[in-house]
Amino acid sequence: MSVAESTEQNEHFLSVFRRRFREWRGQRPFWAGLFAILGGIPIVYFPYASLNLGHMTLSLQTNAGSGALIIGVLLFTLGLVLWFQPLVRTFAGVATILLALVSIPMANLGGFFFGFLFALIGGGLGLAWAPGQPTVAPAANEGAAPVLADPSAAQVPGPDQDPAAWGPQNEQTTHDTTIDASGGRNSAG
Template identity: 65%
Template sequence: MSAESTATGQNEHFLRVFRRRFHDWRGQRPFWAGLFTLLGGIPIAYFPYASLSLGDLSISMATTAGAGSLIIGVLLVTLGLTMWFHHIVRVFAGVASILLALISLPIANLGGFVVGFLLALVGGGMSLSWVPGEPLSAEDAVVAPGAAEGGRTSGR
């Protein structure tokens, strides 16, 4: 292995490359807001159609508002994916997910037994508060003398 091959990244392990690219992708959008919103939609859509069997006893949570719960859950999952892939509309997606989370309380079994409600509410709030970072200017891109060593300067 030569110094040239390691400098260009040719022999870099593919997991390291994937992790670095994912980290860069995640930093350019409200990733955690989208994840919370997406995870909030799953219990809201799932619980009205779930059936639990305890021996011979079958418990079903099917209600007349099952279609409304399904629509709210699917919309929350869609809004979570929208936050990831179209971060320009993050304010709309945040407001819509907060409103859908509030609407899910009376319609969808207390918002997926409060779990989906809280996840969607937190995700919507995080989407509203996320702001894209500003790119580095030419002056900021210049490396400080001690920054090449991880920010540590030697005491010599």
Template identity: 55%
Template sequence: MNPQAPVRAADDAWLTAVYYRFHAWSGGRPFWAGLFTLIGGIPIAYFPYADLRLGNVTIAMATTAGAGSLIIGVLLITLGLALWFQQGIRVFAGVASILLALVSLPVSNLGGFFLGFLFALVGGALALSWAPGKANGAQGDAAADKAEAYGGGPLGVPGPRDTETDTAYATETTAHADGGRNSAG
């Protein structure tokens, strides 16, 4: 191998590209809220149907509310996925996952032995507290930046004029917003 040949890091290039794509994808959505909500639904749906075998002895946690546990778990998993792909429903999904976590306490073996309950509760709280951030240079942001610089209102209607700084047409008798008069004529 030639020592003057350029170093090619093709082995790690795909991993770096995947990392940056995932980081860009998860940065614009309530990723952790969806993950906690999704993880919270798994033990709530699993424990009522699980059985533990110790030799010839089978220990089953089956309850009469197995169908309710399955419904709550599947709904929490669905809400977790919806938080990833539909950010607009984050308030609804947050409130719904908190309510489902609370309902899972009496219905589903103490909310999946408090494990699913805590994960769903934290996921719902994260969904309610998440707010979309400002995009930084992605495609389509040119129009948003142009609209922000314009300062117009909705549907292209111009916004209110700042009379403090817009004194180009003020005369000596023009009153300003603060009640004073323009002394520069």
């Protein structure tokens, strides 16, 4: 029995669930999917809702009800796609942004701008999300100095050292690959 299994057996089930959920959430664009789902809800809700103010009933009845239903259901679906298929996050992010923009004229100003803003933020987060780098387990010799691939990278002068004392490692070797480098700046014309 491993250490992870033995500690998990002694923990409360809510703390185990919370840890597993945080691990699952960290492997996908969770907040992008949540905002996309939350963006679809007001877009679908407002065309079909009736608001009772005392004895008066207000209902927003337009011919855009079917368009709002389609846009809202697609946003909800794209939110689930962002959660369960993070490899297609670019497509889902772009589609979410486009549906948010289409919802302004088609679905009562994008759910009175609440659904539009949530969907726009969710699409942007879906586009911006990138999977994290896996963490490396610590080596057996934790007290040893890290091994660098480039030995010259370790010889960087500190703020309290004189850079001239480092000798030839401090020399800059730049090569101009153009005919007229002009200090690295390009000029047009």
